[in-house]
Amino acid sequence: xxxxxxxxxxxxxxxxxxxxxxxxxxxxxxxxxxxxxxxxxxxxxxxxxxxx
Amino acid sequence: xxxxxxxxxxxxxxxxxxxxxxxxxxxxxxxxxxxxxxxxxxxxxxxxxxxxxxxxxxxxxxxxxxxxxxxxxxxxxxxxxxxxxxxxxxxxxxxxxxxxxxxxxxxxxxxxxxxxxxxxxxxxxxxxxxxxxxxxxxxxxxxxxxxxxxxxxxxxxxxxxxxxxxxxxxxxxxxxxxxxxxxxxxxxxxx
Numbered sequence: 001x002x003x004x005x006x007x008x009x010x011x012x013x014x015x016x017x018x019x020x021x022x023x024x025x026x027x028x029x030x031x032x033x034x035x036x037x038x039x040x041x042x043x044x045x046x047x048x049x050x051x052x
Numbered sequence: 053x054x055x056x057x058x059x060x061x062x063x064x065x066x067x068x069x070x071x072x073x074x075x076x077x078x079x080x081x082x083x084x085x086x087x088x089x090x091x092x093x094x095x096x097x098x099x100x101x102x103x104x105x106x107x108x109x110x111x112x113x114x115x116x117x118x119x120x121x122x123x124x125x126x127x128x129x130x131x132x133x134x135x136x137x138x139x140x141x142x143x144x145x146x147x148x149x150x151x152x153x154x155x156x157x158x159x160x161x162x163x164x165x166x167x168x169x170x171x172x173x174x175x176x177x178x179x180x181x182x183x184x185x186x187x188x189x190x191x192x193x194x195x196x197x198x199x200x201x202x203x204x205x206x207x208x209x210x211x212x213x214x215x216x217x218x219x220x221x222x223x224x225x226x227x228x229x230x231x232x233x234x235x236x237x238x239x240x241x242x243x
Contacts (some may be wrong), residue, residue: 019209020181022162027182030077036090039072039097046101047065 064109068100068117074183075117081178082125084167096121115185119193122175129171165215173208180205 075096079089099120100107107116166174179190180201187205191198 015213016209019177019212022166023177023181026163026166027077027081027178030080031073033076033080035072035076038090039076039093040069042094042097043065043069043101046098 061109064107064113065101065104067113068097071114071117074114075121078118078178078183079121079125081174081182082122082171084174092121092125095124099124112189115189115193118179118183122193125171161216165212168215169208169211172204173211176201176204177208177212 072093076089076093079092079096080086083089083092096117100117103120107113169177175194176190179185179193180187185193187198187201191201194201196204
């Protein structure tokens with residue numbers, strides 16, 4: 001039993017909004033993770049190699 | 053008068069540390085494995101450092117880094133897909149493994165469904181849905197046509213909705229989903 005076309009569009013855009021909202025949450029959760037020191041250490045090591 | 057170019061404002065390499073949080077977030081979104089993501093970030097930083105002269109400082113550093121990262125990810129993915137004879141990508145679909153020191157990626161229905169997407173689908177959704185890139189910007193980073201970005205994003209969202217059983221607005225046990233019915237009937241037989 002398929003919903004009406006109008007109902008379909010409305011629920012599709014609500015669905016899309018819900019998905020995008022969750023996507024941002026997933027991404028923001030990853031963003032809020034503390035960045036391990038190893039990367040800053042790596043950058044500092046690389047920089048130190050460059051200085052004459 | 054000597055034709056002296058003004059000193060460049062900031063060495064782009066000084067800006068790499070600032071890009072770390074978003075670069076790592078993107079890596080985690082792609083790999084769904086924190087250990088693998090960190091290795092990917094490390095490799096990306098090395099490549100970026102060594103190839104910094106290829107970066108135009110007037111352009112978006114984050115986008116440049118994202119592009120290096122995703123290219124690195126896919127080239128090692130292609131390599132491992134070739135090594136594991138996996139023509140249908142069935143193995144690739146299950147690339148998510150629990151991170152070694154677990155628990156940091158909190159699981160809920162959406163994340164579970166997100167994990168089951170192909171990396172290509174996760175990538176496009178994160179770029180245009182979460183990172184705020186336009187389809188045009190994403191198309192450059194992904195190396196595909198703008199139309200491909202849009203259709204891939206559309207398919208990815210549809211797949212996600214299916215995985216979450218949202219499309220028909222039905223709950224897990226009232227759907228006409230053949231796969232789900234098979235699972236239910238199989239467990240009934242074994243029960």
